Amino acid sequence: MRRVTLTQFLIEQQRKGLMDADLRLLMEVVARAVKAIAVNVSKGALAGVLGEAGSDNVQGEAQKKLDVIANDILIQANEWGGHLAAMASEEVEEIRPISSDYPRGGFLLLFDPLDGSSNIDVNISVGTIFSVLRCPEGVTAPTEADFMQPGTAQVAAGYSVYGPSTQLILTVGDGVHGFTLDREMGSFIYTHPNMTIPEDTKEYAINASNARYWEAPVQRYIGELQAGKDGPRERDFNMRWVASMVADVHRILTRGGIFMYPMDSKMKDKGGKLRLMYEANPMAMIVEAAGGAASTGRERILDVQPTKLHQRVPVVLGSKNEVERVVRYHLEA
Ligand code: AHM
Numbered sequence: 001m002r003r004v005t006l007t008q009f010l011i012e013q014q015r016k017g018l019m020d021a022d023l024r025l026l027m028e029v030v031a032r033a034v035k036a037i038a039v040n041v042s043k044g045a046l047a048g049v050l051g052e053a054g055s056d057n058v059q060g061e062a063q064k065k066l067d068v069i070a071n072d073i074l075i076q077a078n079e080w081g082g083h084l085a086a087m088a089s090e091e092v093e094e095i096r097p098i099s100s101d102y103p104r105g106g107f108l109l110l111f112d113p114l115d116g117s118s119n120i121d122v123n124i125s126v127g128t129i130f131s132v133l134r135c136p137e138g139v140t141a142p143t144e145a146d147f148m149q150p151g152t153a154q155v156a157a158g159y160s161v162y163g164p165s166t167q168l169i170l171t172v173g174d175g176v177h178g179f180t181l182d183r184e185m186g187s188f189i190y191t192h193p194n195m196t197i198p199e200d201t202k203e204y205a206i207n208a209s210n211a212r213y214w215e216a217p218v219q220r221y222i223g224e225l226q227a228g229k230d231g232p233r234e235r236d237f238n239m240r241w242v243a244s245m246v247a248d249v250h251r252i253l254t255r256g257g258i259f260m261y262p263m264d265s266k267m268k269d270k271g272g273k274l275r276l277m278y279e280a281n282p283m284a285m286i287v288e289a290a291g292g293a294a295s296t297g298r299e300r301i302l303d304v305q306p307t308k309l310h311q312r313v314p315v316v317l318g319s320k321n322e323v324e325r326v327v328r329y330h331l332e333a
């Protein structure tokens with residue numbers, strides 16, 4: 001079997017006119033950072049990387065050592081290549097313009113360096129999520145305002161999942177493509193061409209411990225799934241919840257399903273749990289490119305106009321017919 005590496009895949013994408021040399025470099029650099037993060041994640045206790053870092057991030061969440069390590073790896077890998085104008089991270093309050101020591105490029109990179117980090121210490125899958133925007137024309141000193149672009153403006157998005165194998169999933173809007181890390185060779189191999197999400201599913205993912213805080217349309221939808229073949233859906237559904245969005249979305253991209261972190265009454269003032277710009281938007285771009293749908297329950301995620309970098313939104317994504325049903329229940333309410 002002919003093995004296509006990530007590098008070869010990206011060069012072919014460039015030849016097809018789907019990306020330019022700078023975007024290709026950006027993808028290569030992110031993939032290199034992902035490999036370095038995978039090494040650290042997989043060493044676990046042997047490298048002393050488990051546990052708390054002893055600091056809080058901008059969201060007031062306790063940082064894990066690996067949150068900090070993954071963040072540093074992504075920043076160091078991306079700051080000198082000349083492809084970026086600025087970066088933004090879940091772990092850092094302010095945006096980070098590229099230092100004047102290096103040339104500035106035309107892209108903005110946003111990332112959640114280690115998503116699902118509550119799972120690190122229990123050896124369950126975690127991942128990295130990233131989103132790429134264009135720096136507005138003529139801007140030489142980017143500010144937070146230059147990042148305030150809706151998800152439809154993303155030029156690329158992707159995530160990695162550090163599970164039994166390390167996988168990297170990418171889209172530039174033209175299909176969703178998956179790569180598996182060959183650890184001995186140190187390269188990503190194209191193993192999952194054109195990933196698609198089936199329109200129908202019998203699997204759902206939600207943190208049901210929040211049930212009493214959900215809004216009525218979500219209570220109705222989940223209630224119907226739980227009623228199974230005795231309820232209005234007239235068939236049984238199955239539930240999975242990894243508590244790593246990357247792992248839950250990866251399952252949906254592999255075999256279908258619906259993932260929800262909906263609005264609930266205890267998070268209302270925050271706007272939701274998941275972050276728009278480096279969690280919801282990149283995942284929404286990937287899910288839509290794979291034939292699925294992504295909504296806040298009331299609005300397409302990719303259409304949300306951001307007003308701040310660390311903004312949160314409710315998230316409902318996955319198999320199209322189920323997402324559309326949840327949106328309909330919100331409209332009917
Ligand atoms: P994180 O970026 O701080 O890891 O938080 C995001 C994670 C998602 O990966 C996951 O879907 C969700 O938080 C789990 O939340 P909960 O612990 O409420 O189930």
Ligand code: MG
Pocket residue numbers: 090112114115116279
């Ligand atoms: Mg996260």
